[in-house]
Amino acid sequence: MDVKIWTLDTMKLAYxxxxxxxxxxxxxxxxxxxxxGEHGxxxxxTKSFGIYYDDPMKTPAENLRSEACITIDKEVPTVGDVKIKxxxxxxxxxxxxxxPYDKLTESWTELAKWLQESNEECAGGPGFEQYLNDPHATAPEHLVTLLLLPIK
Structure with a gap:
């Protein structure tokens, strides 16, 4: 598994x-x-992220918490379920x-193994997925997703 260490800048997200x-x-x-779309x-x-708070191996499926997110660079009014952070x-x-997305668990498992074998330590925050292409316009075998694990 090829793992890089990145420092991400602060991001403003709608979610x-x-x-x-x-x-x-x-x-x-x-x-x-x-x-x-309504707010252009x-x-x-724009970057798209999924944030996942719970381990599906330890948390019942009905209790799993996640967020669908996009980066924003301007002030916009929120309505309903949309929040800003x-x-x-x-x-x-x-x-x-x-x-395909249904194979993401395998890559997360490999990243967790890499972490155990590395000199790095998990920072304890949620994992992120950054979606680099549109699943509605891309064949599943051609989807590219970055897995981002917070480290100290």
Whole structure:
């Protein structure tokens, strides 16, 4: 596994929370995309992230917490389920997952093994996934997702 250490800059995110199976987070994405489209927030600089707070091996599926997020660079009014937050800069172990989303767990498991064998230590925050292409316009085998694990 090829892992790089990156320092991410502080990011301002618009997000919609989701509680339930991670495979059902699409509902949150639809709400966020609809709102973002209405406010003209999708640009070439917009980044899409999923933030995952719970380990699906330890937490019942109905209690899994996640957020569908996009970066924003201007002030916008929020409505309904859309919220705004800032994620502070920090160090992350980063690796790329190539292929369908239903295989992401395998890449997260490999990244966890890498962490155990490295000299790095988990910072204790949630893991992020950065989606580099549109799953509605990209074949599953061509999807590219960055896995970002916060480290000290």
């Amino acid at each position: 919609v929370e989701h509680v339930g199976p991670y495979q059902e987070v699409e509902v949150a994405w639809m709400k966020l995309a609809s709102w973002a 927030l999708f640009t070439e600089r 800032e994620v502070k800069s920090g160090r992350y172990a980063v690796t790329a997952h190539l292929g």
